Amino acid sequence: xxxxxxxxxxxxxxxxxxxxxxxxxxxxxxxxxxxxxxxxxxxxxxxxxxxxxxxxxxxxxxxxxxxxxxxxxxxxxxxxxxxxxxxxxxxxxxxxxxxxxxxxxxxxxxxxxxxxxxxxxxxxxxxxxxxxxxxxxxxxxxxxxxxxxxxxxxxxxxxxxxxxxxxx
Amino acid sequence: xxxxxxxxxxxxxxxxxxxxxxxxxxxxxxxxxxxxxxxxxxxxxxxxxxxxxxxxxxxxxxxxxxxxxxxxxxxxxxxxxxxxxxxxxxxxxxxxxxxxxxxxxxxxxxxxxxxxxxxxxxxxxxxxxxxxxxxxxxxxxxxxxxxxxxxxxxxxxxxxxxxxxxxxxxxxxxxxxxxxxxxxxxxxxxxxxxxxxxxxxxxxxxxxxxxxxxxxxxxxxxxxxxxxxxxxxxxxxxxxxxxxxxxxxxxxxxxxxxxxxxxxxxxxxxxxxxxxxxxxxxxxxxxxxxxxxxxxxxxxxxxxxxxxxxxxxxxxxxxxxxxxxxxxxxxxxxxxxxxxxxxxxxxxxxxxxxxxxxxxxxxxxxxxxxxxxxxxxxxxxxxxxxxxxxxxxxxxxxxxxxxxxxxxxxxxxxxxxxxxxxxxxxxxxxxxxxxxxxxxxxxxxxxxxxxxxxxxxxxxxxxxxxxxxxxxxxxxxxxxxxxxxxxxxxxxxxxxxxxxxxxxxxxxxxxxxxxxxxxxxxxxxxxxxxxxxxxxxxxxxxxxxxxxxxxxxxxxxxxxxxxxxxxxxxxxxxxxxxxxxxxxxxx
Numbered sequence: 001x002x003x004x005x006x007x008x009x010x011x012x013x014x015x016x017x018x019x020x021x022x023x024x025x026x027x028x029x030x031x032x033x034x035x036x037x038x039x040x041x042x043x044x045x046x047x048x049x050x051x052x053x054x055x056x057x058x059x060x061x062x063x064x065x066x067x068x069x070x071x072x073x074x075x076x077x078x079x080x081x082x083x084x085x086x087x088x089x090x091x092x093x094x095x096x097x098x099x100x101x102x103x104x105x106x107x108x109x110x111x112x113x114x115x116x117x118x119x120x121x122x123x124x125x126x127x128x129x130x131x132x133x134x135x136x137x138x139x140x141x142x143x144x145x146x147x148x149x150x151x152x153x154x155x156x157x158x159x160x161x162x163x164x165x166x167x168x
Numbered sequence: 169x170x171x172x173x174x175x176x177x178x179x180x181x182x183x184x185x186x187x188x189x190x191x192x193x194x195x196x197x198x199x200x201x202x203x204x205x206x207x208x209x210x211x212x213x214x215x216x217x218x219x220x221x222x223x224x225x226x227x228x229x230x231x232x233x234x235x236x237x238x239x240x241x242x243x244x245x246x247x248x249x250x251x252x253x254x255x256x257x258x259x260x261x262x263x264x265x266x267x268x269x270x271x272x273x274x275x276x277x278x279x280x281x282x283x284x285x286x287x288x289x290x291x292x293x294x295x296x297x298x299x300x301x302x303x304x305x306x307x308x309x310x311x312x313x314x315x316x317x318x319x320x321x322x323x324x325x326x327x328x329x330x331x332x333x334x335x336x337x338x339x340x341x342x343x344x345x346x347x348x349x350x351x352x353x354x355x356x357x358x359x360x361x362x363x364x365x366x367x368x369x370x371x372x373x374x375x376x377x378x379x380x381x382x383x384x385x386x387x388x389x390x391x392x393x394x395x396x397x398x399x400x401x402x403x404x405x406x407x408x409x410x411x412x413x414x415x416x417x418x419x420x421x422x423x424x425x426x427x428x429x430x431x432x433x434x435x436x437x438x439x440x441x442x443x444x445x446x447x448x449x450x451x452x453x454x455x456x457x458x459x460x461x462x463x464x465x466x467x468x469x470x471x472x473x474x475x476x477x478x479x480x481x482x483x484x485x486x487x488x489x490x491x492x493x494x495x496x497x498x499x500x501x502x503x504x505x506x507x508x509x510x511x512x513x514x515x516x517x518x519x520x521x522x523x524x525x526x527x528x529x530x531x532x533x534x535x536x537x538x539x540x541x542x543x544x545x546x547x548x549x550x551x552x553x554x555x556x557x558x559x560x561x562x563x564x565x566x567x568x569x570x571x572x573x574x575x576x577x578x579x580x581x582x583x584x585x586x587x588x589x590x591x592x593x594x595x596x597x598x599x600x601x602x603x604x605x606x607x608x609x610x611x612x613x614x615x616x617x618x619x620x621x622x623x624x625x626x627x628x629x630x631x632x633x634x635x636x637x638x639x640x641x642x643x644x645x646x647x648x649x650x651x652x653x654x655x656x657x658x659x660x661x662x663x664x665x666x667x668x669x670x671x672x673x674x675x676x677x678x679x680x681x682x683x684x685x686x687x688x689x690x691x692x693x694x695x696x697x698x699x700x701x702x703x704x705x706x707x708x709x710x711x712x713x714x715x716x717x718x719x720x721x722x723x724x725x726x727x728x729x730x731x732x733x734x735x736x737x738x739x740x741x742x743x744x745x746x747x748x749x750x751x752x753x754x755x
Contacts (some may be wrong), residue, residue, distance in 0.1 A: 015352065018302070019290060030295050061482060068479035074299040074319055077353045 003059040007036070008083040009090060009160045010067065011168055015075035016042050016050040023073050024052060033058060033066050037092075037135075037157035049077070051168075053159050080168050082160050090160040094138045099126040100149030108148040115141045126151075177306050177337040178207035181270070184313035186213055187346045190241045192232070192607055193217070193270075194225040198245025199285055200272025203337040217607060217636060220628040222249050224600035226256025227626070230265050231604025234587045235562055237390060239266040239320045240604065246272040247285030250331075251292060255594055257327045258296040262591025263413060264388055266325035268316045275335040276304055289331045298326030303333065306341035314349035323356025324477040325388055356476060360493030360501065368448075368472045368489040369505040375446035376517035377524075378406040381429065384413030384590065385451015385475060385495050387583045393496035394418070394583045397450065400503050405513030407525055409437035411452050413590040416580035426525065427534075430458040431726050432572040435533035435735060436525055438724075441466050442732040443524070450474045451495045454484040455591070456728075464731035474498045533724045533737055534576050543693050545570065545645045545716040549617065550577045552643060555700045561613040562587065562605045566598040566622030569651035572722045574617040596625025599642060603629055606638040613641070613704065620646040620713075621670050630683040633709045641703050642711040644676060647718045655721045680711035689713040 014020045021040055028035050036055040043051045056066055063081070071079045082088040096117070098108045101124075108127060112119065117131035126149075131141050135158060142153060162168065175183070181204060185193070192215040197205045208216055219225040222244045229240030244253055250271040260267045274283040290302045299319050301312045309332075316328040372378060380401055386393050394417050401408050401424055408418050409429040418425055427434035429441055441447070447469040452458070459465040462484060471487040473480075474495060481490040491498055538547040549570070563578055564587040565571040571588060580586050587605060589597040602616040616623075623644055633640050653668040680687030686706050690699035696714070703710045723738045 019294070022291070023294060026295055061486065064482055065479060068477075068481070068483075072477065072479050074351060074354045 003061065005057050005059060006063060006083070007055065007057045008063050008081055009053065009055050009088070009158060010070070011080045011082055011160060012052040012054070012070060012076055013043075013078040013168060014050050014052060014073075015077070016048040017075060020050070020075045021052070023075065024054075024070065027069055027073065028056070028066075031065075031069065033062065039157040039159050053157070055158050078168060080162075082162060086162050086164065088160050088162045090134055090158050091132055092135050092138055092156055092158050093130065093132040094142070094153060094155040095120070096129045096131060096142060096145055096150065097126060097152040098129065098145050098149045099151045101125060104148045108145060111141070111144050111148075117141060174340045175343055176203065176207070177309055177332070177339050177341065178203040180306070180310050180341060180343045181313060181332070181337070182207050182211060182214055183343050184310045184346070185241065188314065188317045189238070191215060193241050193243045194219055194228040194232070194604065195243030196222050196225055196245065196249060198249050198272060200246035200274060200334045201243065201249075201270075201332070201337075203334065204243065204270070204272075204332075216243070217603075218632065219600070219603075220631050221626065222252035223256060223596065224603070224626055224629045224632065226253040226267070226269065227259070227594075227597050227600035228604035228607070229267050229269070230256060230260055230597070231564060231587055231601030232608045233260075233265050233267055233604075234263075234601070235584050235605040236608045237388075237584060239268055239317055242267060242269040244269065244271055245285065246274055246289070247287045249285075250289040251287055254292060254296060255592075257293055257329065259589055259592040259594045259597065260327040261296050261298065263589065264325050264384060265327065266320040267327040268313075268320050269327060269329045271329055271331050273302070273331045273333040276333045277335070279333065289329065293329045296327075297329050300329035300331065302331045303336050306336050306339040309336060309341065310344045311349055314344075314346040315351055317346075318349065319351055319354060322354070324385075357492055358476070358494040358497050360474070360491045360498045362501065364489070364491045365498060365501045366505060368491060369502055369509070371446055371470060371472065371489065372404070372448060372502075373506070373509050373511040375406070377443060377445040377521045378404070378448065379440050379444040379446070379469075380406055380408035380448045380450070381411070381441065381452055382408065382414045382417050382450045383411040383452030386414055386417035387451075389451065389476075389495035391583060393451075393494075393499060396496055396499035396503060398422075400499055400506065403503065403506055403513070404511070405518060406448075407440055407522070409433070409440065411455070411458055411590075412575055412588065414452060415575060415586045416583040417451075419581045420579035421581060426529075428575050430455075431460070431728075432576065432722050432724065434576075435531050435724055435737060436528040438726065438732040438735055439528045440525055444469045447471045448474075449487070450499065451476075453480045456484070459484060460726045460734075461729055461731045464733075466732075531737065538693055541692060542717040543691070543696060543714060545647060545720050546573055546577060547693060548643075548645060548696055548714045548716055549573045551696050552615070552617070552700055553578045555697065556613060556615070556704065559613050560609075560611070561585065561615065562602075562609060564588065564598040564602040564605060564614070564616045566616070566618045566625075567593045567595045568619045568622060568653075569647070569655065569720075569722050570617055570619045570645040572652075573645070578617075595622040597622075599623060599626050599640075600629050602640045602642070603633055603638055606633075606640050607636075614639070615641045615643055618642055618644045619651060620644050620648065620673060620676070621650045627679070630680065630685055630709075630711075634684045637708060639708050641709070643703070644711065644713050645716055646673075646676070646713050647716050647720065648673065649718055651720075652722070654719070658719075658721070659727065676711055676713035680709075685709040685711055687711050687713070689715065691715045
């Protein structure tokens with residue numbers, strides 16, 4: 001009886017020191033866990049603290065292991081599973097390049113408008129759209145762009161934060 | 169005032185080590201660490217033991233740490249010096265041994281340029297250390313060294329590497345003392361939440377077929393944890409089994425002790441594990457050598473698991489009552505609650521459980537027959553135990569059959585006297601580890617129970633024990649095979665002994681003598697006692713080559729991937745039909 005695989009968004013606060021990202025990634029590769037997306041940036045300059053947001057999937061037992069293993073890393077201050085915790089907001093940003101002329105080009109603009117994507121670069125034969133939202137929304141937009149001349153995608157990966165007034 | 173101006177990095181390093189209570193370094197010099205060796209030369213407080221291979225240094229550090237509970241300290245150079253300690257780091261990580269390994273590094277300006285003797289030491293050692301550091305600035309040096317010792321010994325202990333570029337060792341800076349240096353955020357939890365302990369104790373008090381299952385966490389927690397464990401086990405009247413790493417955590421001579429469990433554990437311990445209704449796991453990690461086939465592991469029991477490392481809980485086996493905390497602290501809480509409850513150890517169900525256990529015990533699963541002209545390895549090790557009993561004796565082992573027989577036939581009454589490579593299974597561990605034990609306990613009897621194949625892996629250290637007059641005794645159980653490999657080939661690979669025969673072995677007596685070490689050999693069963701007595705009574709180091717029957721197997725055995733109740737008791741026991749393919753897949 002295999003337990004079902006769940007998708008979890010986990011946020012970490014870590015010391016912003018050399019090698020900390022390698023420790024996190026090495027833990028996932030070394031123990032055979034999945035990373036579906038990963039973002040990292042400094043969030044507190046005075047304390048040199050960075051926040052890592054990662055999306056992973058696994059059975060509930062694996063997810064518990066992942067959190068315990070992350071918590072064991074010496075430079076990791078805090079491990080929060082946003083998926084099981086209080087409600088939270090997830091956002092991702094993508095830059096999507098679409099090349100084409102004529103009706104397809106116009107159609108891509110119309111769809112971008114529906115999705116509230118912005119044009120951040122344009123040539124006579126291409127647009128670059130900037131779109132943000134949930135990963136599902138991004139995926140839906142990208143799928144619609146495919147027949148309209150999609151040539152390149154760059155995505156940030158998920159950033160996430162809990163709702164309400166309390167910090168991580 | 170601890171602060172002095174203008175010391176070199178090497179001087180700061182040595183000051184920091186001394187302030188951390190380090191009395192000995194196991195090391196090997198080289199280009200990148202020359203400034204440290206120069207500073208060592210100019211002082212008399214810190215002792216340095218010159219090994220003959222860096223692998224020997226790190227295992228000696230482990231022997232020192234495992235036998236004292238203090239942090240072991242190792243010093244090696246950059247590049248090959250650092251890569252040679254990797255096995256020992258992995259070993260220490262698996263068995264939670266506190267180590268600080270100082271590695272030389274090329275100057276910071278040359279890092280990344282493929283300089284002579286450069287290796288990415290922090291990169292290579294990241295997955296086999298608890299934590300590691302690259303010191304890029306002299307101002308961070310003292311703090312990092314203090315922090316490294318704090319991290320190595322705190323919580324679940326482990327190895328820490330501090331990589332030291334040569335320019336940092338030469339630069340001058342300011343020393344800071346160890347006062348108040350702990351890690352900024354690393355705070356392992358020691359005290360368990362009371363609301364987790366109370367229901368676990370309730371459950372224990374209601375158990376009909378309880379079993380304590382304890383591991384290396386008890387030993388690592390310290391002598392107090394061992395005393396508290398003994399108190400709780402005796403208060404409750406419950407049976408107890410130890411893992412390989414946990415031997416010595418509970419007195420082996422006690423009637424409530426069922427022996428080691430697992431692949432080569434006793435019948436009574438494994439059957440009790442299979443049949444118990446409440447399992448009380450403390451400082452053990454449900455290793456595959458303990459559990460056998462997971463789906464059949466102690467299926468009917470409700471499980472309590474106490475561990476200082478949250479990642480050890482629910483890793484392999486889902487438990488019902490997880491308790492995160494230090495073993496000593498949790499056991500103390502458990503004893504207090506137990507005493508409040510006034511649980512009778514004379515309950516009806518319990519007597520039945522003990523009757524069942526005694527019936528399993530009656531199988532006498534470790535029995536063997538010493539007959540004929542050839543020494544049985546079990547006999548040699550059992551005699552070694554009988555003739556050293558009552559002395560201040562430490563045993564180390566290499567890895568393989570001899571290690572399992574040692575675990576079965578040596579009995580430990582106190583912790584930290586049994587030093588073995590449990591998790592990683594590192595051949596070549598025992599001899600340098602014995603060296604480290606002997607340095608820490610100069611007057612004790614230190615015996616490496618070795619196989620001839622394992623011994624060959626780090627035998628260069630004969631030169632070290634000779635130089636420092638370390639009276640280590642090497643007891644080679646010589647069956648001329650990699651015995652455990654041969655055993656598995658016999659059971660699971662159709663008896664095709666592929667590359668497991670040790671051809672062209674040296675004459676161990678002459679080998680020992682060439683290093684100025686006494687060499688002895690024994691080939692007949694009736695001469696074993698005399699040989700062991702001579703080994704013990706000879707001043708200085710001795711290598712005793714015990715020629716044993718070559719094709720003896722370790723029993724009992726739970727084949728890889730089998731369940732506890734599918735144990736093979738001996739050569740005449742039930743055939744392990746249908747397990748061959750599973751055995752091939754499982755290591």
